[in-house]
Amino acid sequence: MALEGLISKRTDAPYRSGRTESWIKSKCALSQEFVIIGYVPSSTSRQAVGALVLGYYEEKELVHAGRAGTGFTDETALALRSGLESIETTQPKFKRPVDKASLQNVRWVEPRFVADIQFRGWSTDKLLRQAAFKGIREDTAAKDVVLEEPKGPTMKPARKTASQVNLTHPDRIIFDLDPGEGVEWEEVIAGALEVKDRLKSQGLESFVKTTGGKGLHVVSPIMPSGEWERVKAFTKKMAEAMAADSSRKYLAVMTKSRRKGRIFIDYLRNGRGATAIAAYSTRARTGAAVSVPLTWTELKTGIRANQFTIDNLRQRLSHRKRDAWRGFFELKQKLPG
Template sequence: MKHETRDRFAGVKLSSPTKVLFDQQGVTKADLAAHYERVATRALPFIENRLLSLVRCPEGQTGQCFFQKHGGKGFRDEVKRETIVEKDGGRAEYLYVDNLAGLVAGVQMGTLEFHIWGSRIDKLERPDRLVFDLDPDEGLDFADVRQAAVDVKERLGAMGMETVALLTGGKGIHVIAPLERRVKWPLVKAFARGFAKRMASEESDRYLAQASKAKREGRIFLDWLRNERGSTAIAPYSTRAKPGCPVATPVSWDELETLQAANAFHLEDMADRLEQPDPWAEMAEWRQSITRKMLAAVGADADVPAL
């Protein structure tokens, strides 16, 4: 890949722009900033004005990394801060960005992964996305994960809910349904839990709905836990802190059938990919929400207050 020579992006000057962050491909800090500049038009609508958790690796992917969800010292002003009331009643400061400069400022601080909340800061209690993370046992092939994603898609589709697919850049797939901001976190969580439990009970040889490594052998965990207040999921077009600099990449359902791995796309693939039609373009037109009928269909209608 051709390496970036600039040291300033969106008005943010990088220190040590030639510092290598991904050894395998020689990806530098400037290369990473250029990536977010390249994907900003598609990525920012999913990232901006959401609370973030960051995976920071100041010495690069092979160095020590840490997960940061609260605000801290050292970030530039382009990384914004929001104080919220947490589940235990305490108050804590979180981070968010609202433009490309914020993403670049995150890169400047060694951020290799951006993880997003399922709601935006202006309506924090009303999520706008439902996410199922399909997390396979290590012994399964990617074909099994692909089929699981299609199964989730078809089951949700039968209830009237449209979905898109995201290759996580790790080993799984996220099946995502955009939501209108009508209902609050407890209802979304109850539906996600009920859906996963119902699917796992009907196909217990293939799926489980609990985060148990011991019980996962030969099965896929339908991770519904992303759908509660404070949980996060990898942002579309975020790099992953893994060898080769894979990128969490939106794909179409037709394209998914042809792919062989959840880390099929890497930093150097993005320029060509962005010249192709946006696989999630139609999602902007969808208007959908979780209904009483959907809750009843998964046996969760008694778990939440009235809509």
């Protein structure tokens, strides 16, 4: 999914916006050994390297992997330049063509040294992204450096992994019930139950969650086989049917001037590129309310849209014996038609 990292906060610190020492950004990073095949001189010091040019072997042929231009201390940059200058050579032969921009200002060296490199991923032209030098590996022979597969703990996934997510096809339907001024909470609940019944009539089971704002989300998992436009058309048709059947309760257009006393059945969350608050995500609002999955039985008890916050959510979860959305990821439902 190409996520950049995680944001975490000290549990005893207040929830405040802006940069503080209480918040920490932990970036996701990959690590791999690469052969040093060249360097680019520093633009600020004549005796230091500015970047290392890296590669790896594929079927005994050298593959250009890009550059690492950060991670050096002043001392390291000087030491690398001193060591690499003595083994400069002509440009090596690569297995695949290398673009001209990658060849500019490079001083090629014999492939003797191996570097430990941390990086954020690969670009579309198969070059390292945000690569940083971490050190020289003296225990690895350059000829043995090949591209490694990403490694991690071996576990049975309880939820979808990144490799299982199909971003080109939606795997769920979302109806966002957004109440206008003057709408009672009981009416929002009734609207969510009507969406549930209408989906049920189409052969689709659904789940409900608070939004942490004013409304509710009704979510139905589907197999990722339909196109985005098809899913959006299906949800639009249902929203328009609700608005036509109960025009005093619902509307299917987002015009704010028409929302007073009615609930906007927002189907637009189902367009490609559209966003919706994820389960257990906080809202950037006073109180830091959280979007929380519920059972349909709980919804009837009158739980409010912003009832759960970062302060009381732990208590809710500690008292639950089973997931409110148990079975969500196991459902194999197809979009009707």
